[in-house]
Amino acid sequence: MSATFYHRPALASRLSKLILNVAVGSAAGSGVFLAAPRRTGKSTFVREDLRPALEEAGAIVLYADLWKDLTKDPGAVIVEAVREAVGRSEGFITRLAKSAGMEKVTVGGLNFSLDRIGLGKDIDLTSALVALSDESRKVIVLMIDEAQQAITTEQGAAALFALKAARDELNSSKHHGLRVVCTGSNRDKLAMLRNSKDQAFFGASMVEFPTLDQAFIDWFCANVDLPAALDPATVFELFEECGFRPELLGAAADEIRFDFSLDPSQVAVRFAECVRAQANELQANLKKVIHSLTPVQSAVLRVMSVKGDDFAPFEAPTMALYAKAMQQAAVSEQQAKAEISNVQQALIALQEKNLVWRASRGVYAVDEPVTVELLQAAGMLEGLD
Ligand SMILES: Nc1ncnc2c1ncn2[C@@H]1O[C@H](COP(=O)(O)OP(=O)(O)OP(=O)(O)O)[C@@H](O)[C@H]1O
Numbered sequence: 265m266s267a268t269f270y271h272r273p274a275l276a277s278r279l280s281k282l283i284l285n286v287a288v289g290s291a292a293g294s295g296v297f298l299a300a301p302r303r304t305g306k307s308t309f310v311r312e313d314l315r316p317a318l319e320e321a322g323a324i325v326l327y328a329d330l331w332k333d334l335t336k337d338p339g340a341v342i343v344e345a346v347r348e349a350v351g352r353s354e355g356f357i358t359r360l361a362k363s364a365g366m367e368k369v370t371v372g373g374l375n376f377s378l379d380r381i382g383l384g385k386d387i388d389l390t391s392a393l394v395a396l397s398d399e400s401r402k403v404i405v406l407m408i409d410e411a412q413q414a415i416t417t418e419q420g421a422a423a424l425f426a427l428k429a430a431r432d433e434l435n436s437s438k439h440h441g442l443r444v445v446c447t448g449s450n451r452d453k454l455a456m457l458r459n460s461k462d463q464a465f466f467g468a469s470m471v472e473f474p475t476l477d478q479a480f481i482d483w484f485c486a487n488v489d490l491p492a493a494l495d496p497a498t499v500f501e502l503f504e505e506c507g508f509r510p511e512l513l514g515a516a517a518d519e520i521r522f523d524f525s526l527d528p529s530q531v532a533v534r535f536a537e538c539v540r541a542q543a544n545e546l547q548a549n550l551k552k553v554i555h556s557l558t559p560v561q562s563a564v565l566r567v568m569s570v571k572g573d574d575f576a577p578f579e580a581p582t583m584a585l586y587a588k589a590m591q592q593a594a595v596s597e598q599q600a601k602a603e604i605s606n607v608q609q610a611l612i613a614l615q616e617k618n619l620v621w622r623a624s625r626g627v628y629a630v631d632e633p634v635t636v637e638l639l640q641a642a643g644m645l646e647g648l649d
């Protein structure tokens with residue numbers, strides 16, 4: 265085990281069982297969704313703990329990170345993950361090439377290009393995954409990090425549908441199973457992938473992914489190596505206060521390490537100050553952005569925050585709520601006009617400010633739950649439901 269990460273083997277093995285051994289009546293075969301707030305260690309856990317646990321349990325794991333390269337279409341990233349897995353073995357390639365009607369295959373891939381696998385290509389994702397399943401006789405787990413990105417483009421949505429078809433085929437008794445595990449930081453957004461019947465993962469299980477716990481803090485305090493020891497109980501309170509984000513602790517420790525004039529007796533106090541200062545800075549930036557919104561933009565953001573999943577941007581009751589929200593903000597009756605075109609512009613502006621996120625079909629969500637929390641704490645959501 266590496267010293268740079270705190271590992272959670274017990275959680276990994278529990279989740280791995282949930283993913284692989286689908287119990288009677290469980291929806292896990294449709295897919296498993298893991299949601300937790302930003303920067304709380306989802307990707308680290310998936311890469312460092314869950315993936316090895318799944319592999320140890322005998323699965324082939326494919327990993328697609330839809331945030332790794334934002335210039336690539338999410339659909340293309342998913343296809344690449346499949347190609348990469350198929351490309352790992354000549355056996356799969358031979359089998360695939362045959363299924364594509366190429367009898368003479370030059371093993372070594374000379375006659376067969378992985379480019380032929382893809383959406384709308386001669387070898388679709390289902391055939392590729394079926395070949396992988398039959399050849400390996402193992403269950404395949406496809407992990408998609410930041411899966412909500414997939415529904416922001418047509419190609420991404422198409423890839424999800426292709427995966428749904430592949431999943432249904434591979435989970436039949438003829439093959440060895442396909443599990444799709446999606447992670448993301450926003451529950452509302454992830455929920456869009458499974459809530460409506462026309463979405464690819466209707467009915468998939470949503471698991472609230474546990475944040476790092478006291479044991480992580482114990483590990484952190486034992487290994488942080490500062491001029492004086494930190495008290496794990498106090499540090500845990502700080503950690504909780506700051507949204508369970510390990511980076512804030514790490515950065516505070518760095519500040520102390522580089523502060524050569526600090527007296528060891530002051531370490532604990534200074535550490536707490538540093539953590540809080542960073543958390544406040546993050547909040548202050550967000551507040552600034554929120555306070556610079558126009559009345560319509562602010563109204564749209566607040567109504568969206570209140571409505572969550574049920575937000576329908578242009579329906580009459582929603583329009584009335586915008587007007588109400590603007591009046592609350594003491595905008596004069598004359599200025600407080602919510603018109604479709606205003607609202608449209610506001611939605612675009614909010615996206616540009618990264619406050620709001622849009623799925624390809626015009627479904628919107630507040631980008632980060634902290635924004636909602638901040639509005640709530642400031643009393644800006646009162647009277648809007
Ligand atoms: N188990 C751990 N041990 C030590 N550090 C960790 C652990 N998990 C996360 N971290 C640290 O916390 C930070 C955020 O982790 P990570 O990127 O995994 O979070 P995330 O939830 O995937 O974030 P994002 O919302 O940006 O995708 C990283 O700097 C990482 O090194």
Ligand SMILES: [Mg+2]
Binds near residue numbers: 306307308409
């Ligand atoms: Mg991540």
